[in-house]
Amino acid sequence: MVDRILHQISGIVTLNDTERAAFVAITSFRSLRKHELLLRAGDVCRAITFVHSGCLRLFYNIDGVENTVQFFCENAWHTDYGSFLTGRPSSENTQALEACEVVQFHRTDLEQLYLQHPVFERLGRISAENAFMSLGARNAMLTNQTPEERYQQLAHDRPELLQRVPQYHIASFLGIKPETLSRIRKRMVSRV
Amino acid sequence: MVDRILHQISGIVTLNDTERAAFVAITSFRSLRKHELLLRAGDVCRAITFVHSGCLRLFYNIDGVENTVQFFCENAWHTDYGSFLTGRPSSENTQALEACEVVQFHRTDLEQLYLQHPVFERLGRISAENAFMSLGARNAMLTNQTPEERYQQLAHDRPELLQRVPQYHIASFLGIKPETLSRIRKRMVSRV
DNA sequence: CGCGACGTTGATTTGCCTCAACGATTGTGG
DNA sequence: CCACAATCGTTGAGGCAAATCAACGTCGCG
Numbered sequence: 217m218v219d220r221i222l223h224q225i226s227g228i229v230t231l232n233d234t235e236r237a238a239f240v241a242i243t244s245f246r247s248l249r250k251h252e253l254l255l256r257a258g259d260v261c262r263a264i265t266f267v268h269s270g271c272l273r274l275f276y277n278i279d280g281v282e283n284t285v286q287f288f289c290e291n292a293w294h295t296d297y298g299s300f301l302t303g304r305p306s307s308e309n310t311q312a313l314e315a316c317e318v319v320q321f322h323r324t325d326l327e328q329l330y331l332q333h334p335v336f337e338r339l340g341r342i343s344a345e346n347a348f349m350s351l352g353a354r355n356a357m358l359t360n361q362t363p364e365e366r367y368q369q370l371a372h373d374r375p376e377l378l379q380r381v382p383q384y385h386i387a388s389f390l391g392i393k394p395e396t397l398s399r400i401r402k403r404m405v406s407r408v
Numbered sequence: 409m410v411d412r413i414l415h416q417i418s419g420i421v422t423l424n425d426t427e428r429a430a431f432v433a434i435t436s437f438r439s440l441r442k443h444e445l446l447l448r449a450g451d452v453c454r455a456i457t458f459v460h461s462g463c464l465r466l467f468y469n470i471d472g473v474e475n476t477v478q479f480f481c482e483n484a485w486h487t488d489y490g491s492f493l494t495g496r497p498s499s500e501n502t503q504a505l506e507a508c509e510v511v512q513f514h515r516t517d518l519e520q521l522y523l524q525h526p527v528f529e530r531l532g533r534i535s536a537e538n539a540f541m542s543l544g545a546r547n548a549m550l551t552n553q554t555p556e557e558r559y560q561q562l563a564h565d566r567p568e569l570l571q572r573v574p575q576y577h578i579a580s581f582l583g584i585k586p587e588t589l590s591r592i593r594k595r596m597v598s599r600v
Numbered sequence: 601c602g603c604g605a606c607g608t609t610g611a612t613t614t615g616c617c618t619c620a621a622c623g624a625t626t627g628t629g630g
Numbered sequence: 631c632c633a634c635a636a637t638c639g640t641t642g643a644g645g646c647a648a649a650t651c652a653a654c655g656t657c658g659c660g
Binding site for chain 1: 530
Binding site: 554555584585587588591 | 615616617618
């Protein structure tokens with residue numbers, strides 16, 4: 217189960233046997249039932265999570281309204297940096313949309329790893345840089361594109377998401393209401 | 409001039425004399441006139457920039473419309489990670505809103521630094537993590553708050569910005585039109 | 601079967617944008 | 631030093647896209 221992670225990492229940094237062993241030693245596994253919360257607003261996020269199977273949804277709860285910000289499917293990494301790094305309570309929620317198998321890395325273990333093997337500092341740097349870039353891409357999408365353009369881009373970039381995630385979560389992710397997404401889809405088919 | 413940078417860094421990592429010397433050795437200085445572009449869309453971003461004095465504005469140009477995304481004032485760090493890391497042309501513009509003094513670190517030099525002194529990997533990791541967090545904060549602001557709430561939060565978080573930056577850039581940063589910001593401000597004073 | 605969750609559709613409202621005009625201020629050239 | 635233009639913020643009128651409110655059909659499931 218760790219093999220997929222190691223394989224993914226091998227595209228970023230090269231680990232020797234000692235480093236690989238130290239890395240594997242701090243993994244911990246967890247299963248999530250459908251709808252179960254991996255992280256609840258108010259709790260402190262103490263781990264970085266690798267999604268082995270299933271799909272997670274990250275959202276804010278604002279006065280009872282859920283604003284979905286991101287989906288994490290197979291091979292994606294999740295954490296709330298803001299809480300993870302500062303130790304402050306998270307304002308985000310993360311929920312399993314399906315039954316999930318995840319691998320977790322706890323903060324205290326990771327800090328040891330950083331100190332003992334600088335190669336993980338490099339991995340952490342590049343990972344954070346990549347996370348920053350994808351967040352920037354989402355930002356650009358939200359500020360520069362119309363709802364319809366956003367939907368089309370999502371359909372192009374992650375078509376499988378539209379199959380496995382309820383439409384009202386997609387709408388929230390796109391920053392619109394379910395009714396509006398329904399109308400956008402209707403407009404699009406009638407225009408083919 | 410490098411002292412301010414070293415001081416800021418000292419809050420993140422501790423450098424020994426060798427490391428400090430290596431760091432200082434790769435700095436380069438640059439002055440920007442008001443309205444001058446530090447980075448132009450289409451160019452490759454080859455450096456990380458520290459703002460010693462003045463103020464920069466980061467924006468997208470979409471069909472002639474400028475969408476302002478961020479302001480960088482004294483002691484702030486700027487780069488386009490997307491371009492800097494991949495070597496691809498940037499889609500962002502960065503403009504000096506005032507006469508600026510900046511310190512730059514070029515990619516090739518930084519890569520050497522990373523290889524020679526692991527402490528800079530750590531610095532890079534933490535910097536990227538911080539950048540991610542502030543971008544996440546902006547994201548949350550845009551998705552969870554109304555225009556008026558966004559303006560109030562900005563006025564609370566960075567009041568000096570409202571003094572030194574034209575209002576139409578503030579409006580763009582908040583994701584609204586100048587006329588709308590003007591009306592929001594009017595509503596707010598009449599409600600005191 | 602009956603209930604709840606989900607997507608769709610219609611009617612209406614609303615908040616922001618667009619377009620336009622107008623002062624105030626700043627800067628510039630004669 | 632003043633006339634003039636350009637820039638910027640404000641205000642008003644009107645339009646429009648998405649939100650809101652409401653109702654309904656379908657599907658899956660206890």
